[in-house]
Amino acid sequence: MNAIDKKHLSAVLAEYKKDKASTVARHALSNGEIANVALDKDSVKDMDFNFDINIKTMTATNQKQSGRCWIFAATNVLREMIGKKKNIPFFELSQSYIAFYDKLEKLNYVLEAHIELIDKDYDDRTLQFILQSGIGDGGQWDMFVNVVKKYGVCPKNVYPETYTSSSTRYINSLANAELRKFASEAHALYKKEGLEAVRKLKDSYLDRFYRALVSCYGLPPEKFDFEYTDKDEVYHIEKGYTPESFYKEYVGDMLDEYVSVINAPTKDKPFNKSFTVKYLGNVAGGKKVTHLNLPMERMKELILAQLKDGQIVWFGSDVAFYGDRPKGIWDDNDFDFKSLLDLDYKMDKGESLDYRESQMNHAMCITGVALKDGVPSKWKIENSWGEDAGKKGYYIMSSSWFDQYTYQAVINKKYLTKEELAAYNAEPIELKPWDPMGSLAK
Numbered sequence: 001m002n003a004i005d006k007k008h009l010s011a012v013l014a015e016y017k018k019d020k021a022s023t024v025a026r027h028a029l030s031n032g033e034i035a036n037v038a039l040d041k042d043s044v045k046d047m048d049f050n051f052d053i054n055i056k057t058m059t060a061t062n063q064k065q066s067g068r069c070w071i072f073a074a075t076n077v078l079r080e081m082i083g084k085k086k087n088i089p090f091f092e093l094s095q096s097y098i099a100f101y102d103k104l105e106k107l108n109y110v111l112e113a114h115i116e117l118i119d120k121d122y123d124d125r126t127l128q129f130i131l132q133s134g135i136g137d138g139g140q141w142d143m144f145v146n147v148v149k150k151y152g153v154c155p156k157n158v159y160p161e162t163y164t165s166s167s168t169r170y171i172n173s174l175a176n177a178e179l180r181k182f183a184s185e186a187h188a189l190y191k192k193e194g195l196e197a198v199r200k201l202k203d204s205y206l207d208r209f210y211r212a213l214v215s216c217y218g219l220p221p222e223k224f225d226f227e228y229t230d231k232d233e234v235y236h237i238e239k240g241y242t243p244e245s246f247y248k249e250y251v252g253d254m255l256d257e258y259v260s261v262i263n264a265p266t267k268d269k270p271f272n273k274s275f276t277v278k279y280l281g282n283v284a285g286g287k288k289v290t291h292l293n294l295p296m297e298r299m300k301e302l303i304l305a306q307l308k309d310g311q312i313v314w315f316g317s318d319v320a321f322y323g324d325r326p327k328g329i330w331d332d333n334d335f336d337f338k339s340l341l342d343l344d345y346k347m348d349k350g351e352s353l354d355y356r357e358s359q360m361n362h363a364m365c366i367t368g369v370a371l372k373d374g375v376p377s378k379w380k381i382e383n384s385w386g387e388d389a390g391k392k393g394y395y396i397m398s399s400s401w402f403d404q405y406t407y408q409a410v411i412n413k414k415y416l417t418k419e420e421l422a423a424y425n426a427e428p429i430e431l432k433p434w435d436p437m438g439s440l441a442k
Helices: 006-018 020-029 034-038 069-086 095-116 125-133 141-151 169-193 195-217 243-250 296-308 337-341 349-354 399-405 418-425 436-441
Strands: 224-229 235-241 258-262 273-277 291-293 313-317 362-372 375-382 394-398 406-412 429-431
Touching: 006 020, 020 034, 020 337, 034 337, 069 095, 069 141, 069 243, 069 313, 069 362, 095 125, 095 141, 095 169, 095 195, 125 169, 141 243, 141 258, 169 195, 235 243, 258 296, 273 418, 273 436, 291 418, 296 313, 296 362, 296 406, 375 399, 394 399, 399 406
Parallel strands: 258 291, 273 429
Antiparallel strands: 224 235, 258 406, 273 291, 313 362, 313 406, 362 375, 375 394
């Protein structure tokens, strides 16, 4: 291993001092954030809110200090469908209700994974990955489907936010401490008393965590009335729902019609094949998280088809790069880090996945698109970061940014070809637990 040569550093610094551009950059960066200084105003073009397809949607929501983007995006899809059915100008489904049961189911899922790995040493890579990952706020479309099909949904006023549901750092930390303590206790108990004793221990952990969730999130609703005022200012009340009956009436089997398609151009994921990620899930015995890998051009065709039919699209992307949050713009041409710092970390999309430079970390909804000669030039996005950022909570993504950093979209099966549908329904290829296609659920 070669050490840094201090004489070489002196030579580099001497050259740096002669460079006027570096001096200007140093002065600018002493008083400003790197991204703000690197923002290239000359490259910000055509990023206004004008679109060929612009689906009218409700007011933006706010996930606050939590990682529930996937739940917010999914409930935004459902509320638009319910809103059209009942002529409602605005309402929200309870994201907190879904997050409550997602957390409970995740804990059970991970406890079961620990039991499955009970014979492994503590430093086994898979066990260590599960211990390190624990449970968090993240999730996937299929995980959303699993929870709501089991527990139903309810309006937000029936099960509103609490401090913990909107700011989840402590509950996540406590839950993961419990998981790691269980792993330690379970492995020791298994050697002394066997698997039956471990399962009794698991049940005690699950019961205690359920009580803790009720304390933090509130008593789960048992029965409620659905109250709303329609666009004609007419008040309505529909009485006697449970979360399950509300789901059955207003959602039904609709979620079964939607599938996840991804664009992951890596060597281990051939196109037109379906994939799942080992130990990725929440509801034990529920549907596997399944993705159909498609070329980006085909993914965009499917998204456009759904938008043209007036349906918004749930999607997953990496929003860590090239974002102007106050203006609500994601555009990889807007920031010139090369001229500012002589740093250029742009990579091929497949390489950025393989080498962990990029991964899905945020879910939102596509609600519009601008076309040039039939080709998307920018996309309108409904985010869940409140109305203060972007244009009242709505954002724009450039075509090039979208191609590079968008990895997933949820599409109605009716838009897929017979061959694509058959590929999706085939037994999925199982990827390793740490594959980047599972990152949104972390």
